Amino acid sequence: xxxxxxxxxxxxxxxxxxxxxxxxxxxxxxxxxxxxxxxxxxxxxxxxxxxxxxxxxxxxxxxxxxxxxxxxxxxxxxxxxxxxxxxxxxxxxxxxxxxxxxxxxxxxxxxxxx
Numbered sequence: 001x002x003x004x005x006x007x008x009x010x011x012x013x014x015x016x017x018x019x020x021x022x023x024x025x026x027x028x029x030x031x032x033x034x035x036x037x038x039x040x041x042x043x044x045x046x047x048x049x050x051x052x053x054x055x056x057x058x059x060x061x062x063x064x065x066x067x068x069x070x071x072x073x074x075x076x077x078x079x080x081x082x083x084x085x086x087x088x089x090x091x092x093x094x095x096x097x098x099x100x101x102x103x104x105x106x107x108x109x110x111x112x113x114x
Contacts, residue, residue: 025057
């Protein structure tokens, strides 16, 4: 996004994608799914969240195109349909780790030793 001329509509789409990822439960669901296909019941069991909450967030993720849904009888199975989500999350996690390590090193150098 460096020095890219983006329209207001494009910026709104980008902001919407980040809003989808701003909810910890949605991130937990995406992390739980990984590269697997899982039913709501399996996701509920894996996350420890209640079924209504998981279903609400799956619906939001589905409408945004981040996950896809495959119905099999009465069961709905979900999978991540946009694998770039994991690349983005990995990038953020790596940067947070680097930032945390830098802060720890700085604090160790500035705090007096006992």
